[in-house]
Amino acid sequence: MRKYIDFAPSSFRFIDLFCGIGGIRLGMEKVGFDCVFSSDINDECKKTYHANFNEIPHGDVRDISEDDIPDFDILCAGFPCQPFSISGKQKGFGDSRGTLFFEICRIIKAKQPSIVFLENVKHLIHHDERRTLKVILEQLRKLGYFVEWKVLNALDYGAPQNRERIIIVASKEYPFNFSDIQKTNRESLLDFLDVSGEFEYLDQEDYTIIENPKTQKQSGLRFIGYRNKSIRKAGVRPNTEHLSRVHKQPNRIYCVSGTHPTLPSQETSGRFWILLPDNRVRKLTIDECFRIMGFPDNFARPSSLGEQYKQIGNSVCVPMVEAVANAIKEQYYNQKQGVFNNGTYRTAK
Numbered sequence: 001m002r003k004y005i006d007f008a009p010s011s012f013r014f015i016d017l018f019c020g021i022g023g024i025r026l027g028m029e030k031v032g033f034d035c036v037f038s039s040d041i042n043d044e045c046k047k048t049y050h051a052n053f054n055e056i057p058h059g060d061v062r063d064i065s066e067d068d069i070p071d072f073d074i075l076c077a078g079f080p081c082q083p084f085s086i087s088g089k090q091k092g093f094g095d096s097r098g099t100l101f102f103e104i105c106r107i108i109k110a111k112q113p114s115i116v117f118l119e120n121v122k123h124l125i126h127h128d129e130r131r132t133l134k135v136i137l138e139q140l141r142k143l144g145y146f147v148e149w150k151v152l153n154a155l156d157y158g159a160p161q162n163r164e165r166i167i168i169v170a171s172k173e174y175p176f177n178f179s180d181i182q183k184t185n186r187e188s189l190l191d192f193l194d195v196s197g198e199f200e201y202l203d204q205e206d207y208t209i210i211e212n213p214k215t216q217k218q219s220g221l222r223f224i225g226y227r228n229k230s231i232r233k234a235g236v237r238p239n240t241e242h243l244s245r246v247h248k249q250p251n252r253i254y255c256v257s258g259t260h261p262t263l264p265s266q267e268t269s270g271r272f273w274i275l276l277p278d279n280r281v282r283k284l285t286i287d288e289c290f291r292i293m294g295f296p297d298n299f300a301r302p303s304s305l306g307e308q309y310k311q312i313g314n315s316v317c318v319p320m321v322e323a324v325a326n327a328i329k330e331q332y333y334n335q336k337q338g339v340f341n342n343g344t345y346r347t348a349k
Helices: 023-030 042-055 098-109 127-142 286-292 305-314 318-332
Strands: 013-017 033-038 075-077 117-122 146-153 164-171 207-209 224-225 254-255 274-275 281-283 338-341 344-349
Touching: 013 098, 013 146, 013 305, 023 033, 023 075, 023 318, 033 042, 042 286, 042 305, 075 098, 075 224, 098 117, 117 318, 117 338, 127 146, 127 254
Parallel strands: 013 033, 013 075, 075 117, 254 274
Antiparallel strands: 117 164, 146 164, 207 224, 224 254, 274 281, 338 344
C-alpha cells in the first residue's frame, strides 16, 4: 500500500556535473537537496569547490563510469556554454565541448533520475538555426522524459544583473511548470556594493558621461558613459571605438541606480566600471562580482584574481537556481503530490 510521507528534503539527492565552483550546488542545497557526486575538468575550479564543500570533484566526465556514480534523484548540469555562446566561435556540437551533452545522456540512460536540470547560455536556442536545441530536447524525450525549457533572467530572482540563461527541466512524471517559479522584486546594483575598501577610481579626464542617458525598461541597465580608451581603430561605427571587439562591455560605465550587464568569463582583468551617487567612477571589485551572482561573502576563493573573474563569469546566478530548485521541490516532492513506492519516489496516480 502506498502512502503519503512528509517532505524530507535531505532524502532527495542530486549530482553536480560540470560543477565549476559550485553555483548550482549552492542553489540546490538552499532548498534542502543533498549533493552526492560532483565533476569538473578544471583544476582551479576543483580547488575552489574543495575549499567550500570539502570535496574534490571527479575529473573529466568522459572518464567517469556510470557505475561509479551513486544513485540520485536529480541530475544537474551547467554543461559547457562556450560552443553555443555568442561570445565564442559558436561551433556547437562541432566543438568537442559541445558533444559533452551526450555524456549527460549516457548517465541519464544508466541512472534514470526522476529530474534533469540543465543550464546554458541564452544563445543556445538560436544556435545552428535552432537545430542544436531541437537535438537536445529530442534526445531527452527519447530517454523517456517530459521536457520543458525557458529563458530566465537573474534580474527576476534577486540579482542586480541582466543575465539571461536557458533552463531545461526534464521529468519522468509530468511536464515542469515554469510559471510556478517565484520571482522577486528587482534589486538595485547600489545595494550590493561595498561602502569601504581599496577601490580603483578613474580620473575625471579618463571617462566621458553621455547626455540624457536612458534606463532600458526590460533589463534595468543604465548605460551612463565610457572610458576614454580606444580599443578598436578600423571598421567601427561612430561612438563604438571605446567598446570591446568581443562582447562590447569593457570600458562602458553603468550607473549604480540600475543593474549590471552579464559578467562575462573573458574579462579576467575585471574591467567593469560603475558611476556612484557621488559622481565618481570606479571598477567593480571581485567581492562585488561574487555578491551580485548570489555567492555568500564567506565563499572561499583560493585562485588568483584573474582566475576568480573567469570563474564567476562562467558560474550561475545562485538565487535563480534556488528559485528553480524550489519550484521543482514544490511540483514533484511535496507531501501532497509525492509518495514512496518500494523506496523510490513516484507521483501518486
